[in-house]
Amino acid sequence: MVSGLAWLALEAKYLEPAAAFYEDELDLTVRERGPREVVFAAGDTDLVVRRPDGVPRGGLHTHFAFSIPDAEYDDWWVRLSADHDLEEAQFGPARSLYLYDPDGNCVELGQRDVAGPGIDGIFEVVLEVRDLERAQAFYEVLGFDAVDEGDDRKRVRLQGPMALELWEPHLGIADARGGVHVDLGFETDDPAAALAAVRDRIGSLEREADDEVVIRDPDGHVLTFTSRA
Numbered sequence: 001m002v003s004g005l006a007w008l009a010l011e012a013k014y015l016e017p018a019a020a021f022y023e024d025e026l027d028l029t030v031r032e033r034g035p036r037e038v039v040f041a042a043g044d045t046d047l048v049v050r051r052p053d054g055v056p057r058g059g060l061h062t063h064f065a066f067s068i069p070d071a072e073y074d075d076w077w078v079r080l081s082a083d084h085d086l087e088e089a090q091f092g093p094a095r096s097l098y099l100y101d102p103d104g105n106c107v108e109l110g111q112r113d114v115a116g117p118g119i120d121g122i123f124e125v126v127l128e129v130r131d132l133e134r135a136q137a138f139y140e141v142l143g144f145d146a147v148d149e150g151d152d153r154k155r156v157r158l159q160g161p162m163a164l165e166l167w168e169p170h171l172g173i174a175d176a177r178g179g180v181h182v183d184l185g186f187e188t189d190d191p192a193a194a195l196a197a198v199r200d201r202i203g204s205l206e207r208e209a210d211d212e213v214v215i216r217d218p219d220g221h222v223l224t225f226t227s228r229a
Contacts, residue, residue: 001143001194004161006185006226008122009037009048010105011058017102018049025080026066026107027118042066043114043121048183056206056214056222062179063172065096065108065124065163069116073097076109087174098174106176124163128178129219132156135166138201138217142186142194161186183222191225 012018019038022028028040028047037050050058068076073095080086084099096110114120129135136146136156144158154168167178188194191213195205203216213225 001141001197002161002186002188002225004187005045005122005125006187006224007039007046007048007183008062008064008125008185009050009056009058009183010062010101010103011052011060012049012103013052014102015049015051021101022047022049025083042119045122046185047122050183056183057181059105059179059182059221061104061106061177062182063106063108063126063165063176064122064179065110066119067112067114067121067123068109068119069114070094070111072116072118073109073111080109089173098176100174105179106172106174122162124165125182125184126165126167126172126176126178127182127219127221128169128180129166130168131218132166132168134218138198139164139166141197141201179221181220181222183224185224185226187227188225189227191227194225 022040023030028042030038031041031046032039036053037048040047077097080099087098089096094111096108098106098108101107112123139158144160144164146156147159148157154170156166158164171177195213201218203218203220206214206216211227215223217223
């Protein structure tokens with residue numbers, strides 16, 4: 001149903017330090033720079049940093065994960081540990097490091113089979129939800145499949161065009177929290193079909209056009225289904 005993650009938008013109280021973090025410390029390339037938002041290239045996905053002066057707002061305290069090549073992990077650790085208190089987690093053979101951006105978003109850099117150099121995609125986003133069962137059912141209709149459930153029954157990991165974790169309110173690794181009012185763009189061949197699949201489950205329909213549909217999910221996250229490349 002959805003085939004790719006087009007963008008993830010985060011809210012920045014002050015745009016300049018937020019943009020500097022992603023541009024200078026994480027070496028992301030700027031695609032667009034404006035007075036309200038800065039758009040960075042994270043592989044084929046846009047990372048949008050946005051001021052809270054309109055709607056949709058970007059996500060607050062969102063935990064998400066960048067893909068980095070396996071061989072670059074140690075270099076990133078040395079570089080970022082000079083100015084940040086990092087945490088590390090091991091997932092099978094892959095390692096991830098965790099740090100926080102200026103607005104309290106928990107940023108993960110995880111080893112993945114990507115070309116690089118540097119950050120090459122977003123492989124995970126965590127959303128905070130009120131009702132885990134309801135949220136899981138909603139995203140499964142869009143083509144995500146459950147691959148792991150937390151022992152505490154407060155989270156579920158879904159796999160689709162990227163990993164989507166749904167968390168009832170709690171603290172995760174590095175005291176991360178799921179994001180609230182997160183703005184996600186999903187690529188799809190047929191935005192109208194994606195809307196039809198979830199129409200009876202959405203929180204609201206914000207905009208409907210031939211090549212783009214914007215909705216809010218049951219927890220207020222803004223989802224855009226877009227066929228535009």
